[in-house]
Structures are given as structure tokens and as C-alpha cells.
Amino acid sequence: MTGSVLSGFRLLQLSTSAQLRPLEGVLRAAGPPLLFGLRLWASVSLALYAAFWLQLSNPFWAGASAAIVCQPQLGASLRKGWFRMLGTIVGAVASVVLIACFPQDRVPFLIALASWGGACAFAATLLRNFASYAASLAGYTSAIIAGDLLGTVGGVDATAAFMLAVTRATEICLGIGCAGIVLAGTDFGGVRRRLATLIAQLAGDVTAGLSGTLASGTAGTEFDDLQEVQRELVRRVVALDPIIDQAVGESSEIRYYAPVLQRAVDGLFSALVGWHAVANHLAKLPVNEAHQAATTLLKNLPQELRSAPEPGAAARWLAHPAAVHRIYQTAVPPLTALPAGTPSLRLLADKTAEAFTGIAHALDGLALLVADPARPALRPGRNRPHVPDWLPALVSAGRTFATIVAVSLFWIVTGWPGGGLAMTFAAIVTLLLAPRSEETYGAAVLFVIGGILDLMLTAIVSFAVLPGLSTHGFAAFSLVMGVCLVPLGTLLKSARQPWQVGLLTAMTMGFVPILQPTNPETYDALLFYNIASAIVAGMGAAALSFRLLPPLSPVFRAHRLLALTLRDLRRLAKGATQGDWESRVIGRLAAMPNEGAPLERAQLLTALSVGSAIVYLRHFAQRFDRGATFGAALEALEEGDSASAIVHLSRLDEVLAAESTDAQGTQDALRARGNILVISETLTRPASLFDAGVPR
Structure with missing residues (x-):
């Protein structure tokens, strides 16, 4: 009897375990996204609490900074935080300098601000990853400070410049520090x-x-x-x-x-x-x-x-x-x-x-x-930066300059009280998306949609939830934010489609600025909708700028990168010094867009091999006094005459084949003939890289 009971218990246990296994898998998969949502909520809550305690004038910038810095990966969050601090300090200093240069001149100040924004967009497009983010932040931090310094029609309040710059920088850095504390204490990275x-x-x-x-x-x-x-x-x-x-x-x-x-x-x-x-x-x-x-x-x-x-x-x-x-x-x-x-x-x-x-x-x-103890001694060395193409950065700079000028002009002409905030968010979105080369208009539209959704969500929180709370303490306010931010963070961490990531990122970034929490909390509907509409309008202006002046298309960029490489290849053939040829071309290979560039990517690989062969043969010709014959081939290559270049290379190959020397000399000659093969095989293709029609 006991055996049958135990047997039945085991069957029940196995059956229950089999039924709960799918649920266990779901909970295990939902764990990391939920944990990130909680981190996002804790980061924003800690930043706002510290800003309220310090009685900062605009505490929402601390909460917004914490939300912007908070990323699903620990390394991304911490590194973004350090670069955000650097960009914030640079932007604050730049705003004070601009105010000092144009203390009573409204129009020159706004033009100078737009020029600074364009310069930051230029740097953000040239740089990569979080260094690019720091350059963007330096631009829109100045716009944030300028938007508070300017009056309803753009009048410069020079006397408040320094203290306001210090206050805004403090608010932003406070948010960065709070997010870093929460993330570093709850995530060890992977x-x-x-x-x-x-x-x-x-x-x-x-x-x-x-x-x-x-x-x-x-x-x-x-x-x-x-x-x-x-x-x-x-x-x-x-x-x-x-x-x-x-x-x-x-x-x-x-x-x-x-x-x-x-x-x-x-x-x-x-x-x-x-x-x-x-x-x-x-x-x-x-x-x-x-x-x-x-x-x-x-x-x-x-x-x-x-x-x-x-x-x-x-x-x-x-x-x-x-x-x-x-x-x-x-x-x-x-x-x-x-x-x-x-x-x-x-x-x-x-x-x-x-x-x-x-x-x-x-x-x-x-x-x-992996910290292998048996690894060889590593030397840090130095990286030599190479700019693959200057044109995308110039386009970004021109777009950002025009957007800030246009929104500022609209603000001055209409006297709209929210014009300063609209200019600020137009600069933020334009600068944030400046480094992106594809689908920028779609990403900007997602920011607008996210802003509208945040507007509806924060309106409910501000006028339906918060006034009905029995207590007005920070704990109750934080719980209300948690109801909004935890699901947003969970969905952001779980998102797989680019549009999902873009929309949810926009919502997590825009929630606190649109909510505009204050201490004590105020419930002015007119002020709320004016602020919210200004933020959405600024995002819409940024989206329009990407529509009117879009980034270079992937096909055009791929062709330009190949054309620039072939220009350098011709210069190499002409005799110009191309230091670090391989790193230069590898940089362009890394910058090649994923879409619309399969042929160009293969041609870049070929161009890299040909350029390396030219470099080797030039040194070989100098060592063994073959400069005249090889020089004639290089001159033909530089002129785009593939047939003549093949003839001269064939003559050099015949001369090297006929020579008898020691074993080492023979191998050097064979190595030179092998590099001749690399160039000759490229020139014999139906569409040679050295065709005269290729742009120089």
C-alpha cells in the first residue's frame, strides 16, 4: 500500500513538473527584462530624490539623465555615463563662453549656438560609439542651458549664465551618478x-x-x-x-x-x-x-x-x-x-x-x-584614427545648424513661450540621431510617436493619479513612476525589432521631461500641455529636418568609399606616400554600409591587396634597381591604362624570371612576381579597378 502511494506521489510530482516546465521557462526568460525595468525605475527614483533633497531648480533633468544613461548592458551604461559627464561639462563651458561673447546680441548668439550644434554634430558623425554620444551631448547641453537663459522671444539673460550652467550640469551629472550606482550595484556585466x-x-x-x-x-x-x-x-x-x-x-x-x-x-x-x-x-x-x-x-x-x-x-x-x-x-x-x-x-x-x-x-x-594566465605579454600600443569619409559629417553639421536656426527663428517671430524647449528638443533629437546613417527619419518619427504616447501617459499620471493619492510623499510618487517605468524598461530589454527599440527608447527618455516633476508637485494643466506640446513639436521639427535633408544613401556612401579608396590607390601608384595603407582601407571597409554594398565590399578587399602589392613592389624595385620598369607600370596604372600596365608588369616578371641568384634572392624575386600576379589578375578582369572612368 505504501509503495503504491509513493509511486502515485512520484507520478503526480513528475506530471506537475512537466506542466510547470513551460511556465518556468517563461519566468526565466522574463527575469532579465524585468530586472532591467526595476533598475531603470530605481535609477530615476534615486536621481529625483537626490535632486529634490538638494532643492535643484529643475530636478526632472536629473531623472531624465538617469533614464537616458540607463542601458540594458552594464558596460554600455557605465561607459555612456562617463562620456555623458564629459559631454555635459564641455557643453556647459561652451554655453558660458557663447553667452560671454554675445551678452546682449540675440541673433548672433542663436547663430553661434546653431554653429556649435553643427560642430558637435560633425564630431558626433566622425567619432564612434560613446565618444560620438559625448559629442552629441556637448551640443544639446548647450541648447538646454540656452533654452533656460533666453526669454519668451529669445532675449539673452547673461547675468544668470554661469549659475544656470553650473545648476544644469549638476542636475545632469547627478542623474548619471545615481544611474551608475544602481547599475553597478545590481549588475556585474557579461x-x-x-x-x-x-x-x-x-x-x-x-x-x-x-x-x-x-x-x-x-x-x-x-x-x-x-x-x-x-x-x-x-x-x-x-x-x-x-x-x-x-x-x-x-x-x-x-x-x-x-x-x-x-x-x-x-x-x-x-x-x-x-x-x-x-x-x-x-x-x-x-x-x-x-x-x-x-x-x-x-x-x-x-x-x-x-x-x-x-x-x-x-x-x-x-x-x-x-x-x-x-x-x-x-x-x-x-x-x-x-x-x-x-x-x-x-x-x-x-x-x-x-x-x-x-x-x-x-x-x-x-x-x-578571458584573462588567460599563459597569454603572451601584451603591449597597449596606440591607435591611429582614420576618417573614412568627411561628407556624412558635413551633411549632419549642416542639418543640425539649419534645424536650430529654423526653430529659433520660429520662436522669435511667434513669441511662443514654449519655443525655447522646442528648440532644445529639436537639437537633442537631431544631435542624437546625427551619427546614424540609415533610417534616421523613421527613428525621428518614432521619437515623435513616443513623445505623444508619453504625453497621454503623463497626463493621466499628473491629473488623474497623483492628485488622488492620500499622501503626497515621495514614496507614493515613486510607486506611481514604477508602474510606468518598470513595464517600459521590461519591454525595452525584451524588444527585438528596430522599431520597437526606437519607440521604447524614446518613451523611456521622454517620460520624465514631459512629466516635469517638481517639489512640491504642481497641477497646472495649461503649463503642462504647453511644455508637452513644445517637446513634441521640437521632436517633429527634428523629424522634418531628416526628411528635408536626409543622410547619404547606403548605395551612394558605398560608392564614395570605394571611389576614395581608388583615388588613394592611384595616388599610391603615382608615388604619393600612403602611411598605414592597410589601416586606412580597413577603416573604410568597417564604414561600408550593410545594405547595397556587396560588390563594393569585395572590391575594397581587392583594392587592399593591390595597394599592399604596390607598396611591396616599390620597396623591391628600390632594393634591386628595377625602378624604371616598375615605374612605367605604375605610371600606366595611375593613368588608367590597364593594357599598358599589364605589358610593363609582364616585362618586369620576365626579367625577374630570367635572373639567377642565391636561394634568398630567388625567393625575394618569386615574392615580387607573386605581387605582380595580384595586380595583373586584377587588371585582367572585365571591369578593372584602374579604369580611367573611375573618379579620382
Whole structure:
């Protein structure tokens, strides 16, 4: 009897467990989003409480700053907070300087303010990630302070400039600090591990692709498919950039060694370039010759690299990246010292070595992220910034300048009391979206929709909920905010579609400024709707500016980036010094838009290989007194005469082939002939990169 009861109990337990398992999965999935919503609420509540306690004049800016800084990832929140503080201080100083320069001149002051906003938009478009955010903030902090300094028709109150700048900066920094305290105390971050996993997966995928290309011995029928795979890998490498910035925000060690991570990304690009060159050359060789060359290379590789990594290799790389790094390091010397008998084999060996060297750099970054005790000594080094294209930044600057001037003019002409706030939010949205190159109008429209939804929500809170509370203490007010902010934060963390993220971000950012909490709370309907309509109108003006002066289209930007690279390639052929050629082109490759640029991305990879070949051949010609013959080929390249360039390169190749010298000299000559092959194969394509019609 007892046994049957126990058996029945076990069956009931198993049945109940099976029924509750889906619910458990739902609760587990809902946990992180709900926790983020609670963090958002706590950050805003703490900021407002501190601002009320300090009796600051506009405490809502503290709460709004906490909401803006609060991000789903800890690294993003902390790093954004530091850059927000920097941007706030710069913007406050700039506003005081502008007031000092134009104390009684309304129109020059507004033009100077618009010029400062345009300069900040220019910097925000050139910079990346949170540095870009700091530049945007420097612009709209000045607009926030200016909007409070100016009267109903834009009259400058110079006497209050300094104290108001200090007050607004204090309110904003207070919100940043409160959000940082809440987030740092409730979230230990996970971006570092996530970034390490992504780098390990990318390194493994590139290794698998290169090993597969060598194992097949030819890329002839598969070359188009390989190009598609390589373009997708390039996109994934580009996507590492914001995650690296978040990881830097989580750890001071990673911040110190940030150039190591940048070299890891450049190494992945170099590996892709080397793989692209190997696949491209194998596709042009006869099948037998391609198989023979690939077999020779495989024999000189460590056993671990002769085939694609096994499933689960990324996990082992994460556990012991330094050990894997040594495998790639040992693969490079045999390839570079390989006694090749043909320029084709020399080219394939050098490009394979280049790819493995790039992956080794990526593994250096991986060892840093997982804190492998066996990692090699890392040197921080320095990054050399390169601007891929100046035009998008100029467009952003012109749009921001025109928007601030137009809204300011409307404000002065109409005498609208909310004009200053409308100008402020027009500047905020325009500057925040300035770095974005795609779908900016849609994002600005989402800000308007979010503002309208916030208007309805805050109207209910202000005139239906708060006046009916039995107590007017901060605890009751905070609970009401929690009812609004916790669901918004939960939905933001759970959002997957871009429009969902944009709409919910706009609502979390606009809720506190539209609510405008004060101590004690006031219930002036006319003032509330004037403030709310000014905020929505400013967002609408920003949306209109993106409609009238949109960012450059992805197709146009892709063509410009390619045209600029080909211009530099021509200058390189002409003899101009192009220091750090590879970093320059890799920067443009990283800036290439994801949409509408598959051909241009492949051509950039080719241009990078050709430019590196020109650099090598120029040094080779100087060493071995072949400058005249190679100079004639470069002159033809610079003029866009592909046929003449091929003839001169063929002559140089024949001269190098006929010479007999020592073993080292032979390998140097073969390496030079291999680089001649890289250029010649590019020139023999139906649409050469050096066609005379390409813009210079």
C-alpha cells in the first residue's frame, strides 16, 4: 500500500513538473527584462530624490539623465555615463563662453549656438560609439542651458549664465551618478564574455573557410558562394566595434589594453583579406595546378590547421586561447620560408601566412578578454584614427545648424513661450540621431510617436493619479513612476525589432521631461500641455529636418568609399606616400554600409591587396634597381591604362624570371612576381579597378 502511494506521489510530482516546465521557462526568460525595468525605475527614483533633497531648480533633468544613461548592458551604461559627464561639462563651458561673447546680441548668439550644434554634430558623425554620444551631448547641453537663459522671444539673460550652467550640469551629472550606482550595484556585466565568444567564433569561421578552400584545392565553382560567406563575415567583424566599447566600459584593464582589441579586429580583417586572395588566385589556376599548390601548403601546416575546426572548438579556444595562439604562430614561419618554385605558390603561401598572422592577433585579444594566465605579454600600443569619409559629417553639421536656426527663428517671430524647449528638443533629437546613417527619419518619427504616447501617459499620471493619492510623499510618487517605468524598461530589454527599440527608447527618455516633476508637485494643466506640446513639436521639427535633408544613401556612401579608396590607390601608384595603407582601407571597409554594398565590399578587399602589392613592389624595385620598369607600370596604372600596365608588369616578371641568384634572392624575386600576379589578375578582369572612368 505504501509503495503504491509513493509511486502515485512520484507520478503526480513528475506530471506537475512537466506542466510547470513551460511556465518556468517563461519566468526565466522574463527575469532579465524585468530586472532591467526595476533598475531603470530605481535609477530615476534615486536621481529625483537626490535632486529634490538638494532643492535643484529643475530636478526632472536629473531623472531624465538617469533614464537616458540607463542601458540594458552594464558596460554600455557605465561607459555612456562617463562620456555623458564629459559631454555635459564641455557643453556647459561652451554655453558660458557663447553667452560671454554675445551678452546682449540675440541673433548672433542663436547663430553661434546653431554653429556649435553643427560642430558637435560633425564630431558626433566622425567619432564612434560613446565618444560620438559625448559629442552629441556637448551640443544639446548647450541648447538646454540656452533654452533656460533666453526669454519668451529669445532675449539673452547673461547675468544668470554661469549659475544656470553650473545648476544644469549638476542636475545632469547627478542623474548619471545615481544611474551608475544602481547599475553597478545590481549588475556585474557579461559583455566581456560575450565579446570573447564572438571573436572565438569569428576566428574559427575564418579558419574553417581558409582550411576548406585549401582542402578543396580550388575555388572555381564555389568562388561566388565564398564571396557571399566572406561578405557576411566582414559584416560580423564590423559589428564587434560597439561591443568592444561596452567591454571597455566594464573593465579598467580592457580600457588600458583597448588597442590590443583593435588589433584583434584588424587581424580578423587581415585574415579575411588573405583568405580572399588565396581563393581568388586558386579560382584562376588550372585545376591540377591549384590542387598541387594547395596540397603543398597543407603539408607545411600543423595538423590542427589542415582541416576545419571541429564542432565545439570555440569553447576550447575560450578556455585556452594562448595554446591555440601558439599553433597559429608556429604555422607562419614554415609558410614564409617555404622554398616555392613558382610565383603562384609563393603568393598562396604568403597570403595564407598573412591570414594566420591575423587570426593570431585576434587570439591575443581573446586571451586578454578571458584573462588567460599563459597569454603572451601584451603591449597597449596606440591607435591611429582614420576618417573614412568627411561628407556624412558635413551633411549632419549642416542639418543640425539649419534645424536650430529654423526653430529659433520660429520662436522669435511667434513669441511662443514654449519655443525655447522646442528648440532644445529639436537639437537633442537631431544631435542624437546625427551619427546614424540609415533610417534616421523613421527613428525621428518614432521619437515623435513616443513623445505623444508619453504625453497621454503623463497626463493621466499628473491629473488623474497623483492628485488622488492620500499622501503626497515621495514614496507614493515613486510607486506611481514604477508602474510606468518598470513595464517600459521590461519591454525595452525584451524588444527585438528596430522599431520597437526606437519607440521604447524614446518613451523611456521622454517620460520624465514631459512629466516635469517638481517639489512640491504642481497641477497646472495649461503649463503642462504647453511644455508637452513644445517637446513634441521640437521632436517633429527634428523629424522634418531628416526628411528635408536626409543622410547619404547606403548605395551612394558605398560608392564614395570605394571611389576614395581608388583615388588613394592611384595616388599610391603615382608615388604619393600612403602611411598605414592597410589601416586606412580597413577603416573604410568597417564604414561600408550593410545594405547595397556587396560588390563594393569585395572590391575594397581587392583594392587592399593591390595597394599592399604596390607598396611591396616599390620597396623591391628600390632594393634591386628595377625602378624604371616598375615605374612605367605604375605610371600606366595611375593613368588608367590597364593594357599598358599589364605589358610593363609582364616585362618586369620576365626579367625577374630570367635572373639567377642565391636561394634568398630567388625567393625575394618569386615574392615580387607573386605581387605582380595580384595586380595583373586584377587588371585582367572585365571591369578593372584602374579604369580611367573611375573618379579620382
